[in-house]
Amino acid sequence: MAILSDYEEEDQKQTESLKKPFNAVLDSDVKESTDQKMDEENDDDKKGLRVPNKGNGLDMDNYSWVQSLQEVNVTISVPPGTKSRFVACEIKKNHLKVGLKGQPPILEGELYKAVKVDDSFWCLEDQNAITVLLTKQDQMEWWKYLVKGEPEIDTQKVEPENSKLADLDPETRSTVEKMMFDQRQKQMGKPTSDEMQKQDILKKFMAEHPEMDFSRAKIN
Secondary structure, eight states, rough: OHHHHHHHHHHHHHHHHHHHHHHHHHHHHHHHHHHHHHHHHHHHHHHEEEOOOSSSEEEOOSSEEOSSSSSEEEEEEEOTTOOGGGEEEEEEESSEEEETTTSSSSSEEESOOBOOGGEEEEEETTTTTTEEEEEBTTTTTOOSSBBTTTTTOOOGOOOHHHHHHHSOHHHHHHHHHHHHHHHHHHHHOOOOOOHHHHHHHHHHHHHHTTTSSOTTTTOO
């Protein structure tokens, strides 16, 4: 004859047996979520891309650069007490060379894109850093690197300041905001603004023509 403790023991076994698959699924979901997050974080490493610095550029050993859509600012460290007459800076449309006279260049290479030479210049700050301002010719594109051979940055992670957006004319600002929106959508695996517009057009057409078969309709 079964006693109460036997039933309680049996119930406990059943409860534990039910918990195991549930916990296994839960652990699997947590692991999958963690793995997915790690994959996303390591995705740039696999592509060889770098996360931009706070200025949407990159920090190198002897220099750093930041950018807006209109210009690129480069800062090159030099020995304290350096005089401007010792600075050697050559800015060309597609090439930049910066250093000190009589010494190998600190920075030299082919630029990512062309610059407006007449609107670009350099200056010496606090006798310990050379600052170079490069005005972009194409002011609707983020640079992936400063000079050829540098690591590339992930331009999808570039975040312009709102104050900078406010300074743009309405048409340019609208274009930039659209670019930013499309970049975020692509990162999340969602349709871009153009793809969403095509989907809306198709949905409207389908609603106006219910007699037609759209089962094989596909948006490219």
